[in-house]
Amino acid sequence: MNSYLDTDELGFYGDFGGAYIPELLRPNIEELEQAFSYYRNDAQFIDEYKSLLKDYVGRPTPLYFSAKLSATFGAKIYLKREDLCHTGAHKVNNTIGQILLAKRMGKSTIIAETGAGQHGVATATACALSGMECKVFMGEKDIERQAPNVLRMNYLGAEVIPAVSGSKTLKDATNEAIRYWINHPETFYLIGSVVGPHPYPKMVAEFQSIISEEIRQQLLEKEGRRNPDIVIACVGGGSNAAGAFYHFYDVPEVQLIAVEAAGEGVMTGKSAATSALGTPGVIHGSMTLLMQDQDGQITEPHSISAGLDYPGIGPLHAHTISSGRVQAIAVTDNEALEAAHALALTEGIIPALETAHALGALNQLTLNPDDVVVINLSGRGDKDLETIAKFINKTS
Numbered sequence: 001m002n003s004y005l006d007t008d009e010l011g012f013y014g015d016f017g018g019a020y021i022p023e024l025l026r027p028n029i030e031e032l033e034q035a036f037s038y039y040r041n042d043a044q045f046i047d048e049y050k051s052l053l054k055d056y057v058g059r060p061t062p063l064y065f066s067a068k069l070s071a072t073f074g075a076k077i078y079l080k081r082e083d084l085c086h087t088g089a090h091k092v093n094n095t096i097g098q099i100l101l102a103k104r105m106g107k108s109t110i111i112a113e114t115g116a117g118q119h120g121v122a123t124a125t126a127c128a129l130s131g132m133e134c135k136v137f138m139g140e141k142d143i144e145r146q147a148p149n150v151l152r153m154n155y156l157g158a159e160v161i162p163a164v165s166g167s168k169t170l171k172d173a174t175n176e177a178i179r180y181w182i183n184h185p186e187t188f189y190l191i192g193s194v195v196g197p198h199p200y201p202k203m204v205a206e207f208q209s210i211i212s213e214e215i216r217q218q219l220l221e222k223e224g225r226r227n228p229d230i231v232i233a234c235v236g237g238g239s240n241a242a243g244a245f246y247h248f249y250d251v252p253e254v255q256l257i258a259v260e261a262a263g264e265g266v267m268t269g270k271s272a273a274t275s276a277l278g279t280p281g282v283i284h285g286s287m288t289l290l291m292q293d294q295d296g297q298i299t300e301p302h303s304i305s306a307g308l309d310y311p312g313i314g315p316l317h318a319h320t321i322s323s324g325r326v327q328a329i330a331v332t333d334n335e336a337l338e339a340a341h342a343l344a345l346t347e348g349i350i351p352a353l354e355t356a357h358a359l360g361a362l363n364q365l366t367l368n369p370d371d372v373v374v375i376n377l378s379g380r381g382d383k384d385l386e387t388i389a390k391f392i393n394k395t396s
């Protein structure tokens, strides 16, 4: 049977994916692909990964029935509590998986790039755990804007290397990381979302698939069935969404909703709604949908949440959205801020501003009382309190 998760021999999901990389990196990618294909079926590898997810990350994360959201929106609404993972978000599910793989491959140095610093922190965490050297590339401007995460990475023993070219943000950090990788092929490049050249999107989706594996188990206990009616997740690059959707892609009766950041509004020029505004192009080593002008220059994205402020989207999402399997919804900065505050006030849970977009999508749906809806609560919002405070001061 054809699955939405199948890639062809070149790593394409339909029209999207592949590995658009300098020839010099071909051996690195081949080495990674071989190791991944082997260890994903290796019982010892899987045991070690599952045991760290349980005792270090704190899995399974709860599937919490929100009586308040259910009453407000007239459906049975559950929250998958990835915010309760060690380090406060889903990202660690992936960094732990890749670190174990790097160790098996005999690597001792990990490189990564980070924008807001969340992936940098999750990588530094996994490196500290496994005794790996860690170098994180970060735009000079982001280093200034995200000082607490820089401090966290340093405290965990990672070296943060400033990218000083271009706009001094994520795109430039990515270029620096790739350049370093070419010159130091003995290092392991740890990518933080379902983006990058094949096999990264496939590998990251597989490490995050634990989220929907648990949802199925937990729904069976709570609702007597494995499949919800609707799953909702926010999409930056798309790793938490890929994990939450994973085991439902090929179950057509489950509706899948990917929520993008509309910023100040999809058509305002200050948005990160990639699937609405994007056209096919190559970013970060894969063919996907991205925001670009007519000359193929990448358009600067905007979102109040740093984790959704990305001009591309993983190729799996480009494929499943353009083929109609996944529905994309855009939620603005203001709608996200309101949804975050509502959850804080009614449930005592402060969600990440990324996650708040998924919550904000509820306003746009028509739900039935019997609908079982799962929202992936990708992370906790402590990191966003300063942004929230600024917004409150601006509007009051």
Ligand SMILES: *Cc1c(COP(=O)(O)O)cnc(C)c1O
Pocket: 089, 090, 091, 118, 119, 192, 193, 194, 234, 235, 236, 237, 238, 239, 240, 241, 307, 308, 352, 354, 355, 378, 379, 380
């Ligand atoms: C990084 C991040 C995201 C966005 O990344 P995806 O790869 O799209 O999941 C979403 N939520 C939180 C809490 C994050 O830290």
